[in-house]
Amino acid sequence: MSEILQDLYDIILDRINKMPKGSYTAEIVSKGKGYVARKVGEEAVETVVASLSEGKNRFLCESADLIYHLWVLMALEGIKPEDLYQELKRRMK
Numbered sequence: 001m002s003e004i005l006q007d008l009y010d011i012i013l014d015r016i017n018k019m020p021k022g023s024y025t026a027e028i029v030s031k032g033k034g035y036v037a038r039k040v041g042e043e044a045v046e047t048v049v050a051s052l053s054e055g056k057n058r059f060l061c062e063s064a065d066l067i068y069h070l071w072v073l074m075a076l077e078g079i080k081p082e083d084l085y086q087e088l089k090r091r092m093k
């Protein structure tokens with residue numbers, strides 16, 4: 001699980017550095033951090049709606065969209081997956 005999230009983060013960082021044509025990551029990053037942050041909010045709302053009324057599969061897909069957009073925002077903030085894991089570990093009882 002954490003390997004896939006790390007791989008996704010590394011790909012996102014590569015897209016941010018190279019900003020290649022045809023990359024969705026490059027497209028949203030070029031619109032600024034505020035745009036990416038709003039996308040995270042939008043995907044969070046879509047995840048909630050899916051949970052409340054659209055069924056398990058829609059919830060799964062929206063959750064993946066949410067995590068992808070959160071990962072792009074984390075990369076823009078300079079926060080690595082391992083920083084997040086450390087914070088979660090710190091809270092663990």
Ligand SMILES: N=c1c2ncn([C@@H]3O[C@H](COP(=O)(O)OP(=O)(O)OP(=O)(O)O)[C@@H](O)[C@H]3O)c2ncn1[C@@H]1O[C@H](COP(=O)(O)O)[C@@H](O)[C@H]1O
Pocket residue numbers: 008011012015022023024025026028039064065068
């Ligand atoms: N995991 C994802 C991923 N999840 C969701 N999305 C995109 O997020 C968007 C979902 O947002 P919306 O539902 O709002 O759809 P939209 O109308 O296209 O979005 P907007 O025009 O509103 O920005 C879709 O366009 C999806 O393609 C993703 N885009 C890319 N990745 C991964 O990110 C990596 C880099 O991808 P590229 O930057 O495209 O090369 C690759 O490994 C991809 O697999």
